Amino acid sequence: MNRAIRAAALVLALALSARVPARGETPEETFSRGNAAFEKGRYDEAAEAYRTVLRYGIKDARVEYNVGCAAFRLGQLGEAILHFERARRLAPTDPDVRANLEFARSRCYDRVEAPETAGPIRMVRTVQDTVGPGRQAAAVVLLVWLVAGLVAWRSSRPGGWNAAQGWVLAGLLLLLAVAAASWLATRDRLEGVQMAVVLKPSAEVRAGPGESNAVLFTVHEGLTIEVRSERQDWVQVSLPNGLNGWVPEEAVGKV
Helix, strand or coil: CCCCCCCCCCCCHHHHHCCCCCCCCCHHHHHHHHHHHHHCCCHHHHHHHHHHHHCCCCCCHHHHHHHHHHHHHCCCHHHHHHHHHHHHHHCCCCHHHHHHHHHHHCCCCCCCCCCCCCHHHHHHHHHHHHCCHHHHHHHHHHHHHHHHHHHHHHHCCCCCCCHHHHHHHHHHHHHHHHHHHHHHHHHHHHHCCEEEEECCCEEEEECCCCCCCCEEEEEECCCEEEEEEEECCEEEEECCCCCEEEEEHHHEEEC
16 A cells, blocks of 8 residues: 555644543544554554544544555455545545555455546546645636636727637636536535445345345445435445445445
8 A cells, every 4th residue: 555654643623622531632642542553563453543533523634544544454445445535535636545545446346437438527537636626616716817817808909819819718718617617526526425335245235225125236345336315224325337226324334
């Protein structure tokens, strides 16, 4: 795997007000204890320490990343991918998170490929993977100002648009379209789409919520799927290739 753990101290306001457990540890101390255990190869102890930090209600990509690393060393592929996915949601452009997530995914039994996407969609997804949502929003604002400025400048001068000016405007509009589409898609992914990871070695996907429904296919540990709806102890999931069905809620962990 890439970098094993993140050793940086947690600098979070939430940590300062969090309830300190009976042993008197702060979240930073628990995090450091987890790092020390990881370095000594005590991965189960490290994972539990990191999970204790998360139980404070802290949301930090470094902690999620470290849980993923410890879980991977323990052979818990589903848990590792779940926490790497959570880390990516919090830090979508972090290269270590992306590299370890892809490495863990390469160990999955299931190889489910999404349908081939058109060039513009691939371009948008590339931007999503390399630029954070804050910078995407800033790029949209900047490009809007550039387009407006160019149009205002051209309108204040005599004559029409020449070829060079037209190409510049077209290029800016294309960049604006890509940036806006990427930002909107990223916002929807972070706020509106619930993803999950299969945690059980295998799970039967059924035609409906209940053991009496027919088995459609089987998914295996580590596969990332989209949650479409929930009913009692069952969740309806969709695979990247479009297949969908119902699995027991206990078989998956939500990102």
